[in-house]
Amino acid sequence: MRLRTIVVLFATAVATSACATSESGHPPPSSSAVNPAGAPKVTNPLTNTSGVEANPCTAVAVSDVEALGGKVSRTTVDDTTAGLACGWIFADGSGSINAGFATGAKDGLGGLYARNASGSLKAFEVQPPVRGYPAVVYDDGLSGSGACALAIGVRDDLAFIIDAQLRLGNRGMSDPCAMATELGGDVIAHLKSS
Template identity: 40%
Template sequence: MTSTWSNPRHRPSGTGSPSALLILATAALLVSACSGSKGNPTTPAPSPSVGQSTSLPRAGAPNVEKPLDTAAAEADPCSVVKSDQVQAFGGGPMDRSRVEHLSSGKVCTWVFANGLGTVSAGMNTGERDGLSHLYALNAQGSGLTTFKPSEPIDGYPSVVFANGGERSYACNLAVGVRNDLMYTIVATPGTGNPNRSDPCGMAAKLGRYAVQHLRAAQ
């Protein structure tokens, strides 16, 4: 499978470009295409119930003990984390936020002013194995060039992952909010952003706000 992370069009810039969104889109394609699934390229899969699949987790993935209801987040991804919260940890003032419709579902991209980068996130409804899919790819030794289980996000398991083209100033983080669903975050802090040297820390902060919001809404 050709790496979807090495395309120069997907390199982050410090000008508020949608490059992080493109990386998120290819991340979503990675975790579906590498499994051989053939989803509709324009219509996200419908949201399942909060109940867990009896066949998951698998491939050594951790169990999500308290699955979250994500219907509201799937419908309006920008409502999960407020812009002022993103600004608080993002390293600079917010310019704007926007919702994009991807094959994996709706995604929110928060753009910082003054070329300080972007952070994008959304529920990956296009992959119904959740974190188990990333664990399976890692176990198979194919499809991933980075696979690092990281600290739980408010009790929910997470993995840093990539498929080539890794850069020190970009991080792709998947949080297992249910056994069959992950919340995928791409942080690309721009030059001058204090998070530039720790994009995964930036992604984890957004993930923490998102999980707290979802838990409070249960």
């Protein structure tokens, strides 16, 4: 498991700010459909996130994670500066998925949009909405083969981050972002049903 990666991802989310500026140095135009950093507004915000914030391993059942990537040998909860993150560690050293709400960052996806605008991300790609919620895949330079960092905006001020770090032997290795997206959909479905 790459604990350092999830800690850095969450810490980076906290360090970013929605106070982005455009190329001209002026704040970007805002509208009812866009947050100040250019992130799309969340039109159907989820408000019942406190249970998963307090215990991120309840975001989905272990069986849901195993259906995507194989046998989970153990779970961990990591206390990061941005919030608690659950780590699902796959058996046979085939990687891990770390996920949780970035509660320490108060700008949702806006921080990542701001970092992209400033050029501090290695990659940034807007994704189709995950069950109606805006999402981005990003790389802050810590990723490699079998890795994907996905952030889903569940409110304008809150994002759920999934960091897949997969290795040989994991069935999701060939497309870790598809695995992260499917898991994100499961998290959204869980939150909507609770």
